[in-house]
Amino acid sequence: MILILGGTSEASALARLLAQRGKPPALLSLAGRTLKPAPQPLPTRIGGFGGATGLADFLKANGISAVVDATHPFAEKISANAALACAETGTPLLVLRRRPWQPQPGDAWTQVEDAAAAALALGKKARRVFLTVGRLELPAFLPYSQHRYLIRTVDPPEVLPPKAKLILDRGPFDEKAETALLLKEKIEVIVTKNSGGDATYAKIAAARALELPVILLRAPDWPSAASVDTAQAALEWVEKVSAGR
Numbered sequence: 001m002i003l004i005l006g007g008t009s010e011a012s013a014l015a016r017l018l019a020q021r022g023k024p025p026a027l028l029s030l031a032g033r034t035l036k037p038a039p040q041p042l043p044t045r046i047g048g049f050g051g052a053t054g055l056a057d058f059l060k061a062n063g064i065s066a067v068v069d070a071t072h073p074f075a076e077k078i079s080a081n082a083a084l085a086c087a088e089t090g091t092p093l094l095v096l097r098r099r100p101w102q103p104q105p106g107d108a109w110t111q112v113e114d115a116a117a118a119a120l121a122l123g124k125k126a127r128r129v130f131l132t133v134g135r136l137e138l139p140a141f142l143p144y145s146q147h148r149y150l151i152r153t154v155d156p157p158e159v160l161p162p163k164a165k166l167i168l169d170r171g172p173f174d175e176k177a178e179t180a181l182l183l184k185e186k187i188e189v190i191v192t193k194n195s196g197g198d199a200t201y202a203k204i205a206a207a208r209a210l211e212l213p214v215i216l217l218r219a220p221d222w223p224s225a226a227s228v229d230t231a232q233a234a235l236e237w238v239e240k241v242s243a244g245r
C-alpha cells in the first residue's frame with residue numbers, strides 16, 4: 001500500500017493517475033484543514049498521525065510500502081515528520097513538489113522569510129493590499145491596521161484586520177480576472193506565498209503587467225529526499241518501487 005500525503009493539486013493528480021491504473025493500492029491522507037475537501041478518487045483518511053512517531057506507527061500498522069509526500073511547499077512539519085518516520089521504518093520516500101516561482105523581467109518582488117516580515121515590509125504608509133497568504137497567517141497583519149486589505153482565502157478566517165474585505169475562493173485563477181480584480185480594488189501591493197505551480201500564478205503575471213510590487217514569502221527548505229515535480233514522474237517512481245518489492 002502506497003501512502004500519499006496530500007492537500008495539493010499535485011497529490012490529487014497523482015491520486016487520479018493511480019486510480020486510473022487500479023494498482024498499486026494507495027491511500028490518500030489529508031490534514032483536515034479544508035472544510036469541504038474536493039472529492040478524491042482514492043480511499044482517503046483525514047487528520048494528523050500524532051507527529052513523526054505516530055506516522056511511523058501508522059506506516060508499520062498499515063503495511064505501507066512507500067510514501068509520497070505531496071504536501072504543500074509551506075507544510076513544513078508534515079514533511080519533516082515524513083522524512084523522520086520513513087528513515088525510522090526504512091520506508092522509501094519521494095517528495096512530489098512544485099518548484100517555486102522565479103522572478104521574470106518586469107517583476108518587482110521583495111522576498112521575505114515569513115508573514116511577520118511581510119507585514120513589516122508593507123511599511124508605515126497606508127496602502128491597498130491584496131493579501132493571499134492563507135487564513136492561518138493573517139494574525140501577523142493585525143497590528144498593521146493602517147492598510148486596507150483585500151483578503152482571499154479558501155475557508156473563512158478566524159480573525160480579520162480592520163478595514164478588510166474578504167473573498168472566499170479557491171484556484172485556479174486566470175490572469176484576466178486577476179487583473180480586473182486588482183484594478184477594481186485599486187490594489188497597490190500584493191502579499192502572497194511563493195507557492196509555485198500554475199493554479200495561483202495569474203496574480204503574479206497580472207502584477208507584472210500592471211507594474212505592481214509583490215511581497216513574497218519564501219518557501220521553507222526542502223527535506224533531503226528524492227524529489228520530482230510532476231504527478232506523472234511520481235507515478236513512475238511508485239511503479240518502480242512497487243515492482244522492486
Ligand SMILES: NC(=O)c1ccc[n+]([C@@H]2O[C@H](COP(=O)([O-])OP(=O)(O)OC[C@H]3O[C@@H](n4cnc5c(N)ncnc54)[C@H](OP(=O)(O)O)[C@@H]3O)[C@@H](O)[C@H]2O)c1
Binds near residue numbers: 005076078
Ligand atoms: N501551508 C500552506 O500554505 C498550505 C497551502 C495549501 C494546502 N496545504 C495543505 O494543508 C495541510 C496542512 O498544512 P500545514 O501548513 O498546516 O501543515 P504542517 O504545518 O506541515 O502540518 C501540521 C500538522 O498537520 C498534520 N498534517 C499535515 N498534513 C497532513 C496530511 N497530508 N495528512 C495528515 N496529517 C497532516 C500533521 O499532524 P500530526 O503531527 O498530528 O501528524 C502535521 O504535524 C497540508 O497537508 C498541506 O499540503 C497547506
